[in-house]
Amino acid sequence: MPYVDRQNRICGFLDIEENESSGKFLRRYFILDTQQGSLVWFMDNPQNLPVGTDCVGSLKLTYISKVSDATKLRPKAEFCFVINAKMRKYFLQANDQQDLVDWVNTLNKATKITVPKLSDNQQNSENQRALPDVVGPKKQVSYKTEIIGGVPIVTPTQHEGGDVANKSEREAMQRSHSQLPYFLGRTAQDHTVIKSGYCVKQGAVMKNWKRRYFLLEENSMSYFKSDLEKEPLRMIPLKEVHKVQECKQSDIMMRDNLFEVVTTSRTFYIQADSPEEMHSWIKAVSGAIVAQRGPGRSAATVRISNSTTCYTKFCFNSGWVEIP
Template structure:
């Protein structure tokens, strides 16, 4: 059964299908390390291994995990089986009993859940230290792919870096600040602590921050702010800056970019709603933007911001459709000689 070691990490023995689709399970020792952002796999408990053999034989990045779920239907002959799904493959495990299986699934899902960090506490004060004088710096990680190899580097934010980061972007007065760094196509910054109602990112639900207004003067911006979005190909989750205007919704690598990664026209969006959490996606504050060619999954920072985005996008869609209908009516009137009678049109030919 899973237990906590002296370092406070979740660990224990399970059977593991090391070679994909082989059907052969081997007894292995696993550690869920939040510090390394990995599930580490060992031949045995590292304390029982010689010094030279204490390196893990496999590492599963927590940020690459979509979810963990019971897989007794997929592997009916393997008792107490569950699967961990990543962007590259599915890893099958066998627990010792039903209770252990559920415990491992819950712990892996909790450890791999993507949330957004908050480095500033209410009132605009920075977390320079705890009450006992300890160091309360926010530690996160950035992931880079170099030559096909994933390299994770810890990024430590001290008070000077936090101040510099936030002064570089103009924030609406009264809005809480986020301690995340800007993300690009190959950089992800996450922490494992869930956002609380006492702290929120730069985006203020139902509003537009000053950064968007400054970069795009004269643009009819309805709403803007940071969200976390699922990629189309690799299915990884990346932090993006979203702007909704009367033409569509665009997302950018950062709030300083002027050229979007993509723009989704309002006329192509059929609806925006709370995402139906299926077996492949389990995220808090998740909503979906359904367009003609693709469904976009977007994670907001708080339930209030999720509701605000859904309402704003839905209202913008309705307004756009109403405008298109009126344009069609005027076109018919000019080209065919239709005359308006109440709410109907008749041909005077």
């Protein structure tokens, strides 16, 4: 899903047909920067690329005339939409239907061109000519002119003192949806795989960040170099996990969508591709730990054994598990 990063830009992964009419879609990280008036895309999140890495493609928002659903134009490309820009059409694939709707609405909203406001006298004169006479006392109403897809559109900005802007547009980026993992190509047994997908992990020694394929099963969480590998780089037994939660040091690390898996020997810092995906991973790992402990220990319990008191605390809905 598109999300707003620390620089107030709208970001997210999409698949794009870079070579027109090739039918080959490549996964890219998109950044919609309304302040700069541009849509750019990279091989990966720039945070995971060497400093100074150039984008692989870009579009000025003023070149975009329309963004629309293209599932009928490209029936073989699932969740496809098209950006009409200059003399070319850019076809892209979203992650799911809601992702498609969010990107289409966001891009169309970003490419609206607002005509500079006229002076009060000019505006009143224009409004008087454009609007029919209204019986009864007149109310002052201000209007704005926007160019959408090359067509001038006049809309009221206030009505009886209230903003008539569509509330659904303001809340579009606040919706939360579960995001499907990008790659499900492994041959692991279906009944044991709880969640899988790519995330970015911090290395233990060099502290560098690398994209890894994660696989959550009933008793462990493993990560691989890619989804094609059979042997994991490391397997983390869930019985060794003390806590999984959103990382409190994300501001210091300058990483969006960062969560941490705390084990006996190490804390794993993992970055998801979106806030929804981050919360999905936290919930999935928390749920797997609760399931592993058994239903008898799915709530705050106290167990006494050999004169030792062991406290176990779970909070599934809030997305964290703590076991001292």
